[in-house]
Structures are given as C-alpha cells and as structure tokens.
Amino acid sequence: MERIVKGHSPFDADHLVSALPPGGLAQKPGFRMRRTFPTVSGRAANVDPRVRGQLAYLDEQLTRPVFSLDEDGGEGMLLEFLDLPLTPRRNEDRAANEGEFARDSLVWKLRAHDENEGELTLAELLDARNDLTDLRYGFNESLNARWSTLDFNVKAALQYEGVRDLLVSRAALQRGILKVASLVQFVVDHPDGAADVIEYAAASAARALVSEDRLRVPGINRDDDSILLAAVAARPGFSVGSFAPTVRGVVSQGISNRSWDKIIEASKVEVPPTVLPLLVRYLEESTVTVTEENAPFMVPMYLARAATSTGGLTAAGPPDPFAVTFYGDDAAQESINTAAVRCAAQLFYVMVLGDELGVFDTVRYLTQDYLFRDGFAIEDPVLRKDLEDYVFSNRFQTLDARTGAEDKVDATREPVRKAYYRQVFDSGSAPTIADTPPNSEFRRLWKTLMLESARFLERAQVSPHPDNYVSRQNVMQAVEDLQYNLSTTCVGLATVATPMINSELDFVVTRILNHPEVRRHLVPTGGSWLKLVEKMAAARGRRTKATILNNKARIGHALLTSVAEYSAAAFEQDEPFSRFISNVDAFITTSSIVEEFDVDPATPGGPGGGYGGGYGGIPGLDGVPGMPNLADLPGMPANLPGMDVFAGSGNGAGGHHGAGSGSAAPADDWDF
Known part of the structure; x- marks a missing residue:
C-alpha cells in the first residue's frame, strides 16, 4: 500500500485517551504531577471498537510463539519477518478469491506459521539477547514517562506489547538503533514506527466500516484504491466520536466523485487527487450540464479554476449571519523579550x-x-x-x-x-x-501566580485521577x-x-x-x-x-x-511543569x-515585628479588585504550608510577621 501517513495523527481536543500506560510498564511510586487533559464530561474518549479490534488482532498475531532459536539466535528468521510489509486487513471476498491479508505480508506470514513446541514469542526472542532486553525495558520505561504527552492515535497503537516489540525489532535489527532516546524518537516520529501501525489500523478499520455500512465501494480491498487512500490520508482520530464520522465523510465524498470518473476520463486531463473534490464541486454547480461530449472543454476550465482557488471548499448555503472573526494582536506586540x-x-x-x-x-x-x-x-x-x-x-x-x-x-x-x-x-x-x-502590576500578577499554583496543588493532591x-x-x-x-x-x-x-x-x-x-x-x-x-x-x-x-x-x-x-x-510536559510547581510550593513554604522568623522584636506592628498590610506584607495588595482572601477561598485547605501569608486582612491582623496592631505600619520591601 502506498505510504500516506508520514507522521502520527495530529492531536486535537476530541482525541483524548483514557487508557493507562501500556501493560507491564514500570510505575514509579508516590504522587507525581502529570499533564492534565481536561474534557467536557470529565471522561476521556475511548478507542473506536473497529480500530481496537484491528490492533488487538495484530497484537494477537505478534505474540504467537512462531520463532525458533537457530545458530544466529533466531535473528535471521526474525529479519525475514521484518522485511515483509504490514499491509492492512481486507474484507474477505470469497467470490474474488481474496483472503483477509495479501500474500507475503507480515500478518499473512505469521498466520500461516504453525506453532510448534519449543518455539518462542517475539518478546522472548528479544529477551534472549541482553542488549535487546535492556533496550526493550528502557524503551518501556521512557515511554511510560512521556505517555501523557503522546498523540491519541500513537497511544492507541502502543498500548499493545506485540506492537511495541515489533517496532523495537525494526529499530534495533534493521537500523541498528540501540539507544533508548533514539528508539523513542524512531517509534514516535518515523514513518516506519508507530505511524506504520496507525496506517494499518486506519485502513483495516475503514474497510470494516465500509462492510458494516454495506456501502458499495468497488476496489476497496485494493491497497491502491483512491477512496481507501483518501481515508488514510485524512488521518482520522481513533476515538469513538471521531473515527467513524471522518471515514464516512471521506467515503461518501469518494463515492460522489466516482460518479464523475467517466466524464473526467473523457476530458483526457490528469486531475491531481488534492484538487479532485473541488473540481467535482464545480462540476456539480455548473450552470451548463457537463457531459462526456463537452468534457474536453468544460473539465479543463473548471480544473484551472480549482487549481488556482485559494478558498478551498466552503459550506453550502448562505453564510452564517452570526459568525464572528477573531482578531489577534499584532505579532510584534505579542513577542516576549x-x-x-x-x-x-x-x-x-x-x-x-x-x-x-x-x-x-x-x-x-x-x-x-x-x-x-x-x-x-x-x-x-x-x-x-x-x-x-x-x-x-x-x-x-x-x-x-x-x-x-x-x-x-x-x-x-x-x-x-x-x-x-x-x-x-x-x-x-x-x-x-x-x-x-x-511596575505596579507585578505584585498582583505574582500573587495570582502563587494563588493559582496553590489551588492546582490542592486539587491535584485530592483528585483520584490528577492526569x-x-x-x-x-x-x-x-x-x-x-x-x-x-x-x-x-x-x-x-x-x-x-x-x-x-x-x-x-x-x-x-x-x-x-x-x-x-x-x-x-x-x-x-x-x-x-x-x-x-x-x-x-x-x-x-x-x-x-x-x-x-x-x-x-x-x-x-x-x-x-x-x-x-x-x-x-x-504540557510533566517534567518541566512538575519542577515549576514544586518550586512554587517550596517558595511559599x-x-x-x-x-515567622523574628527579625526585630521592636519593629512596629506588634509582637514578632509584624507588618500589617494584608497579603504577606506586600504593600498595596489590600483591596485589589477581584483578588480574594486566599484563606477564605472555597476548597482551599486550612493548613496548606506557607498559605498563612495570604490571610492578611489589611488591618495588621494576620499580616506579615505576625499580628499587627491595626496601625499603618511600614511594609516589608523584600517580601514577594
């Protein structure tokens, strides 16, 4: 099948995964801040059952004991399997004498091999070599550490141990990649890494969806079918709410385009696949009926229009009278020094x-x-x-x-x-x-940063699922x-x-x-x-x-x-954000x-050298609009370390360095 997917599917807010890190990956003990993926319903999306079924079947074949230890430790046999293409699963067509997998493909070879006593699985074969064992487990550990930052489709594919072992084998034995960091990059970013498995799952599940919907798509079982290639090129998200609608839209558009195949063929012009949908749109909207007889004149005219169009496809019907345009600030104004x-x-x-x-x-x-x-x-x-x-x-x-x-x-x-x-x-x-x-704004902004960080800490510590x-x-x-x-x-x-x-x-x-x-x-x-x-x-x-x-x-x-x-x-990555939140917590403490340390007992403001003035002794923070007393904020813990500095009342009570006397006392120049 012609490669369409050059990288993994782009992440968007609808493509959130609820799966835990891959089974068998080591979990570090203790609480750890992780990247948060908020959702509307509070629940993350599930993988589409058609996609999940195709990936599970692939994993089942990859975990069968079909390898034997020969003179080279089974490496030669494994390389023979790795050289085979991972072609997508087909809808079985007995009339056309087509099986579920193309001959001489990876899964076809795995299915055709009988299991014999004493043979090993792919994982066991990798573990027979110390260097590959260390690489495999190091990869799993590294993958676990960055799991929450991966794309939804990548996580859907890498949930399966057999899939991960296949990609480790490709990297180590075919390309000589023996460093964990390089291996992770290969799996996540290379077209022969997770992207190849994503393409396999997308094409296989798209065929299953066409069969399930009983759509007439001749040639869908061909790996070079234009509709199948378009479905894969659309890079549908693997979530329940995304995969089926995206594929159905592409297939419907493809079926509509095929009704014009004879007319476009009669024009004797070559139409790039990227321009075809817009060309069909213009042909359908043409005031002059386009036929095979006038196609040599009409199709080139509309093709030139489609090729030079900058607007692309637009929604049918009149424009939305209630639509708005969002205007951003000038890029120069947004730049950060x-x-x-x-x-x-x-x-x-x-x-x-x-x-x-x-x-x-x-x-x-x-x-x-x-x-x-x-x-x-x-x-x-x-x-x-x-x-x-x-x-x-x-x-x-x-x-x-x-x-x-x-x-x-x-x-x-x-x-x-x-x-x-x-x-x-x-x-x-x-x-x-x-x-x-x-800089009169600094104190308010600093206070807001401390406040929001403290609220995040509180919520993360009490949440059963901070992820x-x-x-x-x-x-x-x-x-x-x-x-x-x-x-x-x-x-x-x-x-x-x-x-x-x-x-x-x-x-x-x-x-x-x-x-x-x-x-x-x-x-x-x-x-x-x-x-x-x-x-x-x-x-x-x-x-x-x-x-x-x-x-x-x-x-x-x-x-x-x-x-x-x-x-x-x-x-959005765990490590930088966790380090930042930890520093905020340490700074507050x-x-x-x-x-609490008494610098000068004789300092005005009462016992302990207290400075009145509200928020941690920072002058001018009393009465800042919209800034609540942190101690009275709903959901804030009563004894969060260091948060007593936020409980000032403006009259000296609870101010910096203890309880003030209520008189206007000088503020601490250095308290932030």
Missing part, C-alpha cells in the same frame, strides 16, 4: 541576597567597622588588594564577558539598586531612575501574564545595571566573605559565608536567617527563569518561614 525576564530573575536574586539578606551591608560593616576593632591581620596580598580597591577606591575587579580580560568597575550604590528594584518589582519606595514608572481531572490552564495563564509584564518592564538601563550588581555580589561573596582567611578568623569553628553574615548581624544586635533567605533567592530565581523560558508546549 526573554532576555528581559532572565534579567529580572537575576535582579531578584541579587535583591534578596544583596539587600534583603544584607550582603552588601555586611561587607561595609565588616571592612569599615568590625575589622578595625577585631585586630584582624590581613596576610594574603590578593585579599589586601581586593579590600584596598573596594574599601578605599569603591571599585571591584570583574571579568569582561566579551574579551575575558580583567577589569575594574565602580561599585554600585544602594539608592541606585533600590531604584531598579522598584522599577521592576515595585519594591520599596525609592525614586526610580529618571522617574520611570514602577484527567485537574486543569493547569490557570497556572499557565498566570505565567504568561507575568512573563509579558516582566518583558516590558525590565528594560532600558535595568538590563545594564543588573549584571553589574550581580558581578559586585559575586565579588564580595567569593573574594571577601568566602575567602579562607576571612572565614578562618571570623568563624573559626567552621561554616560557610552565610554563617559569617549571621555573625556580623548578631554583632550589630540583629537577627537574620541567612540559609532561609539564600533558599528564597535561589528558588525565586529558578521560578523567574522558568517564567522566562516558558512555552505552552513545555508546560520558604516565605512562610521567613515571615
């Missing part, structure tokens, strides 16, 4: 470490106050030079990203850093550079909104200043705080630079939790990097710990 969002991720990281944790302030205190009183003798000449530049010249050493040469640049100033924090994250009250408007019943569309929409927001606000000089701030942070941490001589003197009992930061804070009568804030910076950077790299296709 990924570099800007990645810049925002870097800025968030240096903001939390540099100014919320107070790394810059710690270095200033260490070099301008503490070292003078502590009697620290600096022995390393490199450290001495670094301190000389940073303390007295207000400069630090960095590497030029383009040339790789060392350079010295001026250190950044705190007012400038906070100006960019406000421009991008609307954090604090510092004036922005050149009166650039602050099919929990939609992730709200989370994806929140990510898209935040991505667009940051791509339009983290621009201009912010993209110049952020790498400089990050370079300075890297300098003070690696060249000063993390210097072995500094750590040996200030934390003699051992510990990282984070412990040194905590010690310097304690020396000034302050409390800080460096490890927690370091986690907040790291996880926040990972979240915003995921936002920068977001695409709908990526988030980390933020909750930060809030």
